[in-house]
Amino acid sequence: MAAPLYQIPGQAAPSPPAAPATSAASPAEVQAALAEGVVGARTVAEVLAQSQADTVIAELEHDLIGLAPVKGRIRDIAALLVIDKLRMNLGLQAQAPSLHMSFTGNPGTGKTTVALRMAQILHRLGYVRKGHLVAVTRDDLVGQYIGHTAPKTKEVLKKAMGGVLFIDEAYYLYRPENERDYGQEAIEILLQVMENQRDDLVVILAGYKDRMDTFFRSNPGMSSRIAHHLDFPDYPAGDLLRIADKMLESQNYRFGRGARAAFEEYLLRRIPQPHFANARSVRNALDRARLRQASRLFADRDRVFTPDDLSIIDESDIRASRVFHIAAPQAQT
Numbered sequence: 046m047a048a049p050l051y052q053i054p055g056q057a058a059p060s061p062p063a064a065p066a067t068s069a070a071s072p073a074e075v076q077a078a079l080a081e082g083v084v085g086a087r088t089v090a091e092v093l094a095q096s097q098a099d100t101v102i103a104e105l106e107h108d109l110i111g112l113a114p115v116k117g118r119i120r121d122i123a124a125l126l127v128i129d130k131l132r133m134n135l136g137l138q139a140q141a142p143s144l145h146m147s148f149t150g151n152p153g154t155g156k157t158t159v160a161l162r163m164a165q166i167l168h169r170l171g172y173v174r175k176g177h178l179v180a181v182t183r184d185d186l187v188g189q190y191i192g193h194t195a196p197k198t199k200e201v202l203k204k205a206m207g208g209v210l211f212i213d214e215a216y217y218l219y220r221p222e223n224e225r226d227y228g229q230e231a232i233e234i235l236l237q238v239m240e241n242q243r244d245d246l247v248v249i250l251a252g253y254k255d256r257m258d259t260f261f262r263s264n265p266g267m268s269s270r271i272a273h274h275l276d277f278p279d280y281p282a283g284d285l286l287r288i289a290d291k292m293l294e295s296q297n298y299r300f301g302r303g304a305r306a307a308f309e310e311y312l313l314r315r316i317p318q319p320h321f322a323n324a325r326s327v328r329n330a331l332d333r334a335r336l337r338q339a340s341r342l343f344a345d346r347d348r349v350f351t352p353d354d355l356s357i358i359d360e361s362d363i364r365a366s367r368v369f370h371i372a373a374p375q376a377q378t
Contacts, residue, residue, distance in 0.1 A: 150277030153323030174207035
């Protein structure tokens with residue numbers, strides 16, 4: 046079974062690729078029909094319409110809050126792939142582009158969600174066979190004893206073939222301070238596959254920017270195989286508030302009077318504190334607010350609740366957070 050798809054909190058659940066309308070067509074027949082249509086296309090509009098890649102790009106724009114530089118880069122990559130398709134259709138030389146990528150940024154900034162969208166775009170344009178995403182970490186690739194790492198890494202690669210392999214915190218594969226560490230073996234296997242099977246697998250390495258920079262300096266072979274580097278910025282408070290709105294809406298909740306302003310104040314207090322993880326921290330804060338709402342309603346055992354009663358997060362549910370009770374740090378003089 047493929048590794049689970051991890052969705053970045055705060056983003057709408059990605060929609061699976063929509064298959065063309067067919068009568069009892071098998072998945073292979075559907076993909077063949079798509080590929081045939083793309084091969085015959087002569088305009089950008091035809092490629093986008095026949096592959097439905099524009100649908101995924103539109104969903105990326107609509108469903109993800111902020112991330113303007115990232116969205117722009119994804120559109121550029123999609124444009125390159127479409128033009129390459131047109132070049133091949135017209136008999137012009139079009140070398141298969143290197144599509145391995147590096148996503149850098151703090152936790153909760155949308156890296157895994159964008160990777161999933163990228164897998165869908167690549168699939169619809171015919172650059173990967175399946176379009177699935179396998180998300181892993183070091184523990185899924187590196188063994189604990191001699192002879193354990195190669196089978197683990199190869200099994201993960203087998204699951205990912207035809208799609209995208211997303212390696213989170215990829216720098217943990219390289220631990221030069223430990224001579225008995227087997228991460229280097231996994232890196233060497235990855236390098237071979239990234240070079241020799243680049244037409245059947247796209248690898249995305251992800252993690253904190255400073256650590257990824259160090260990783261690439263220490264592994265020039267890996268660095269030379271990465272064609273696209275995308276940096277995911279932290280969300281400003283305004284975008285995080287919009288993410289909170291979408292989160293609540295997806296669960297049939299909403300802020301009550303004064304609650305949204307209170308949550309904005311919560312964010313301004315929480316962002317400078319340690320271990321803030323962007324949309325992930327927003328999700329956690331809303332989960333705790335829902336717990337407080339449930340406790341508040343549970344205490345009123347004889348009350349007949351309305352849908353509004355059960356759907357509204359009150360200002361008190363937000364302000365009960367310990368963030369409002371931590372004294373602000375004193376300015377140094």
